[in-house]
Amino acid sequence: MNPFTEKHGESVAALGETRLLEKIRLWLGDAAPAEPFGMGDDCAVLPRGKSARLITVDPVIYGGHFNDTMSPRATAQKLLKRNLSDLAAMGGVPIAAVLALTLDRRTSLRWLEGFYRELAACAHHYAVPIVGGDIAEAPQMHLSASLTLLGNPARGGRILTRRGAREGDxxxxxxxxxxxxxxxxxxxxxxxxxxxxxxxxxxxxxxxxxxxxxxxxxxxxxxxxxxxxxxxxxxxxxxxxxxxxxxxxxxxxxxxxxxxxxxxxxxxxxxxxxxxxxxxxxxxxxxxxxxxxxxxxxxxxxxxxxxxxxxx
Amino acid sequence: MNPFTEKHGESVAALGETRLLEKIRLWLGDAAPAEPFGMGDDCAVLPRGKSARLITVDPVIYGGHFNDTMSPRATAQKLLKRNLSDLAAMGGVPIAAVLALTLDRRTSLRWLEGFYRELAACAHHYAVPIVGGDIAEAPQMHLSASLTLLGNPARGGRILTRRGAREGDxxxxxxxxxxxxxxxxxxxxxxxxxxxxxxxxxxxxxxxxxxxxxxxxxxxxxxxxxxxxxxxxxxxxxxxxxxxxxxxxxxxxxxxxxxxxxxxxxxxxxxxxxxxxxxxxxxxxxxxxxxxxxxxxxxxxxxxxxxxxxxx
Known part of the structure; x- marks a missing residue:
């Protein structure tokens, strides 16, 4: 699905930032924790006793990781899961994520809603609260979402890196x-x-x-x-x-x-x-x-x- | 400074990803910690005992937060410091940051070097190790950098939110x-x-x-x-x-x-x-x-x- 629309009423520009943020809260549902743990302040506050030791960041970019043939739902899944895969590769379990969205003002609300609703479903499935983020405007039909994921080593596990292979392994x-x-x-x-x-x-x-x-x-x-x-x-x-x-x-x-x-x-x-x-x-x-x-x-x-x- | 170049040899495309990452390590110097705490694995590993409770993310985008009149050094300062300002607004102190760079392949190496060198200097000044990140290509002269910053409440301080004001304050x-x-x-x-x-x-x-x-x-x-x-x-x-x-x-x-x-x-x-x-x-x-x-x-x-x- 092409994420842009020429119809003003169907674009994010018709809503403006404040109402778009309200929509996003709605779309995320309980994947976005209540304050002070979630969206809406200068920083998100992570739950005490779940402090993070692992951090990874990966985006999805229109024209690269997704395009018009991919649905907004598939795009959201891909974004969260590719970050989870990086965490899996260190033996980690997820704690929380933040999402930085960069978008042309012609981005369609229908696309965004599909994206956020599936992000919420996927975040729920993998127990990853979306604790905050940022929205910023970009020119020239750009649309990308960068997700930063925090994690910890799994219970009883160590952090497994790329660097420990030995001869004969x-x-x-x-x-x-x-x-x-x-x-x-x-x-x-x-x-x-x-x-x-x-x-x-x-x-x-x-x-x-x-x-x-x-x-x-x-x-x-x-x-x-x-x-x-x-x-x-x-x-x-x-x-x-x-x-x-x-x-x-x-x-x-x-x-x-x-x-x-x-x-x-x-x-x-x-x-x-x-x-x-x-x-x-x-x-x-x-x-x-x-x-x-x-x-x-x-x-x-x-x-x-x-x-x-x-x-x- | 315009961050793009029409000269192939001066662009990131001439280097390719692997050599660009080597350059970035060089430009960041000791602002990028040695493994396993820094760049080069699926996740960055945060130092033990410095686990994070605060997280914030903010970008700089070409055509918005910076343009041709702004130097790459000023752009790097702005990126790190606007995230630090969000942390300051909660009473936090910084722990570490990751940087997701999204760039057109025509982005000039001279611009990038100035940006990373100043990011390193600024990270050093504020004691914020750059522990990892991501580079991804975007079409259409897009250039943006999204920084995710982790922090903790200051010693003896609480986390101060937007929500506690009372009548008469x-x-x-x-x-x-x-x-x-x-x-x-x-x-x-x-x-x-x-x-x-x-x-x-x-x-x-x-x-x-x-x-x-x-x-x-x-x-x-x-x-x-x-x-x-x-x-x-x-x-x-x-x-x-x-x-x-x-x-x-x-x-x-x-x-x-x-x-x-x-x-x-x-x-x-x-x-x-x-x-x-x-x-x-x-x-x-x-x-x-x-x-x-x-x-x-x-x-x-x-x-x-x-x-x-x-x-x-």
Whole structure:
């Protein structure tokens, strides 16, 4: 749906800021907590005893992350869930979010209402109160929403970073890869919060990241940790999503699955059995392992031939 | 300075994302903490024991908050300080910030370098580590930066909201008002962090807000607290900034001064003496007082005749 309208009465400009804020409160419903915890002051106040240790920010921008073919509801889901996926990739659980909206004054109220109502539903589902935000005008048919998400490590879990992989670690990926645009997965996905929290409790898991820019690119981030490594990934093992080919699985991006590395000293069969008990519905695939940097084993993908999504 | 360039080699597109991120690390210097506390992972990790209870977000947008006449350095200062002013208005002290940058690929590196270097200097000055962020591309010569700031109540202070004003409270304002564009005050200002923290320790102070959209509009936010009130403001008392007239002082906005209300049972002379001892260089003006809603005393401004800045 095109988020802009040429009809003044259907645009945000017809309402003005104060009435738009009232509408947004209405659309958000109980996803927006009552004062002093929510909207309406210079800062939002977070509930005591739920202080944050993790923070992440990601936007959706018209013409990039969404366009006229995507509904406002899908756009809202994508915005919240891509931030949740970043939190899952550190083993975190969400606390609260703020939303900064930047919009052309011709933005249609119908689009905005769909967006906020679904944001509220999704925030409710994932227990993420929307505690505040900002609205600012931009020229030239610009529409973007930037969400900042706060979280904490899961109970009993540590904060799992990209930097702990070691030589010999096994490389795993959750779910399936590729064809995320063709299947609508790029907004229909479920962020791997439960899986991320569980993995952060396993001492044998050394490093973790979510796939937003494609396996090839995001895997490289795990190669440049405490010691320089090379990932040996065997193409026949890649769990392809419906309609996906190899290149789309390796380079496509927006998979929002977790890649993690498991200590060489861990028993993979035992680990995989415990995974299946914990997450019977979430596929887990061992793609390969890390070696010293500069190595390439027979049959392993040359990741230099594949590029993930570059933002510029 | 126009932030865009038609010369490919001088634009962010010539670098690509990875090298741009390296540049940004360089430009931020020690304003960006080392991992795991800073940039480079799915989430930033906040230092333990400094967990956040306050969160605020505000952007600067090309064509709105800045334009070709403003330097990238002034733009960076404005971005950080307008968020600090929101924190000051709750009696908070800063902990950390994340920055979401949205930019056309023609954005010039020279502009960006000036922006990030000054952001680093300003972050250093106010002890606000920039712990993470995001970069995303936007079409159509769009350039904006949205900063999310975390904070905590000041030591010994409470969180002071907009909602505590009572009938009979005196109304005070810090500094001077008006002509913020003509004097460059809209980016040269000093956020009232020390004053805000001090005020949050005074039990007789009932409510507080910073002036971003103009005295008339922001004062209205104090009128709609626990009980409906009317502000009686006497125009002769307004502390005018150089070159400011009454309308600019009441409606102009971007003053980033604090308005607060003081209990009717407090002795104003005693309070003002203690203020002068604490802040000999920060002017303090008693503008009037709050009455029951619907009242207008002789000589008081009719605030209905004045409108602050509406964002749409």
């Amino acid at each position: 096994a490389i795993y990926v959750t779910g399936e890869l590729g064809n995320t645009l063709g299947t609508g997965h790029h907004y229909r996905f479920t962020p791997r919060l439960a899986e991320g929290a569980w993995l952060a409790r396993q001492r044998a898991v050394h490093s973790m990241i979510d796939i937003s820019d494609g396996l090839a690119k995001d895997l490289k981030a795990l190669e440049t940790g405490q010691q320089p490594l090379s990932a040996q990934i065997f193409p026949g093992r890649l769990p392809l999503r419906r309609g996906a080919d190899l290149r789309s699985a390796v380079c496509g991006g927006e998979d929002y699955e977790l890649i993690f590395s498991l200590s060489a000293s861990a028993r993979t069969a035992d680990f995989e059995r415990r995974w299946r008990e914990a997450f019977p519905k979430t596929r887990l695939t061992r793609l390969g392992h890390f070696t010293q940097a500069g190595t390439r084993e027979a049959g392993a993908l040359n990741l230099e031939d594949y590029h993930g999504y570059e933002h510029l | 005196a109304i005070y304002v810090t500094g001077e008002l008006g002509n913020t564009l003509g004097t460059g005050h809209h980016y040269r200002f000093t956020p009232r962090l020390a004053e805000g923290a001090w005020l949050a320790r005074q039990r007789a102070v009932h409510s507080m807000i910073d002036i971003s959209d103009g005295l008339a509009k922001d004062l209205k936010a104090l009128e709609t607290g626990q009980q409906p009130l009317s502000a009686q403001i006497f125009p002769g008392r307004l502390p005018l900034r150089r070159g400011a007239d009454l309308r600019s002082a009441v409606c102009g906005g971007e003053d980033y001064e604090l308005i607060f209300s003081l209990s009717a049972s407090a002795r104003t002379a005693d309070f003002e003496r203690r203020w002068r001892e604490a802040f000999p260089k920060t002017r303090l003006t008693r503008l009037g007082h709050f009455t029951q809603a619907g009242t207008r005393e002789a000589g008081a401004l009719n605030l209905e005749d004045y409108h602050g800045y509406e964002h749409l």
